[in-house]
Amino acid sequence: GAVVSQHPSRVICKSGTSVKIECRSLDFQATTMFWYRQFPKQSLMLMATSNEGSKATYEQGVEKDKFLINHASLTLSTLTVTSAHPEDSSFYICSARDAGTANTGELFFGEGSRLTVL
Amino acid sequence: LAKTTQPISMDSYEGQEVNITCSHNNIATNDYITWYQQFPSQGPRFIIQGYKTKVTNEVASLFIPADRKSSTLSLPRVSLSDTAVYYCLVGDFGQYSSASKIIFGSGTRLSIRP
Numbered sequence: 001g002a003v004v005s006q007h008p009s010r011v012i013c014k015s016g017t018s019v020k021i022e023c024r025s026l027d028f029q030a031t032t033m034f035w036y037r038q039f040p041k042q043s044l045m046l047m048a049t050s051n052e053g054s055k056a057t058y059e060q061g062v063e064k065d066k067f068l069i070n071h072a073s074l075t076l077s078t079l080t081v082t083s084a085h086p087e088d089s090s091f092y093i094c095s096a097r098d099a100g101t102a103n104t105g106e107l108f109f110g111e112g113s114r115l116t117v118l
Numbered sequence: 119l120a121k122t123t124q125p126i127s128m129d130s131y132e133g134q135e136v137n138i139t140c141s142h143n144n145i146a147t148n149d150y151i152t153w154y155q156q157f158p159s160q161g162p163r164f165i166i167q168g169y170k171t172k173v174t175n176e177v178a179s180l181f182i183p184a185d186r187k188s189s190t191l192s193l194p195r196v197s198l199s200d201t202a203v204y205y206c207l208v209g210d211f212g213q214y215s216s217a218s219k220i221i222f223g224s225g226t227r228l229s230i231r232p
Contacts, residue, residue, distance in 0.1 A: 019200075034219060043225050095220070114159065
C-alpha cells in the first residue's frame with residue numbers, strides 16, 4: 001500500500017534554532033499534503049495544507065512565518081520550525097492522499113517526527 | 119467538515135467485541151465516514167471507511183444507520199494490541215476531493231485488559 005515517510009523521526013535542538021522535517025510519498029504522487037501537530041494525550045491538530053507548487057494554507061492561529069512549508073515536488077513537502085522554542089516541542093505528523101485511490105478515503109500518514117526543543 | 123462526537127475512553131477485556139459509536143449529526147450528502155487507529159508516537163492508521171449500511175474488512179466492521187447521523191466501529195475479539203486511540207472522521211473523501219482537509223475530533227482511548 002501507499003507509504004508516507006517522515007524524516008527525522010526524532011530531533012532535539014536548542015532554543016532559537018530551526019528544524020526541518022521532511023515528508024515524502026514513496027510510491028504515489030500527492031498534490032496535497034497535510035501537516036498536523038499533536039501534544040501528549042491530545043488529538044491531532046491540523047496546522048496547514050501543503051499544496052504542490054503554491055503557497056500552503058494555514059489554519060487559524062498557526063503562524064505561517066513560524067512554520068514554513070514548502071511543497072516543491074509531487075512527492076515531497078517540508079515543514080521548517082523556525083527559531084524553535086520549548087513550547088514548539090511536539091509530535092509533528094504529515095499525511096497525504098493518493099489521488100488515484102478513488103473513493104477509498106484512505107489518508108496515509110507518516111510515522112511522525114518528535115521535536116524536543118531544549 | 120462535520121463535527122464528530124465520540125466517548126473519550128472505553129475499557130474492555132481480551133476476547134470481547136468492542137463497539138465504539140460516533141455521532142455526526144451534520145453529515146453532508148457527499149461525506150464518507152472513516153475510522154483511524156493510532157498507537158502512541160505513531161501516525162494514525164486507516165481502519166475502515168463507509169458511506170451507508172455495513173462495511174466489513176479483515177479487522178473491523180462499520181455499521182451506519184439509514185440517517186447516517188451516527189456510526190459504530192465494531193472490533194471483534196479484541197486483544198491487548200488493540201489498545202489505542204480510535205478516531206472517527208467524516209468528510210468528503212471522494213475521488214476528486216484529495217485536497218479536502220481532515221479535521222480530527224477527540225478520539226476514543228480504548229484500553230484492553232487481560
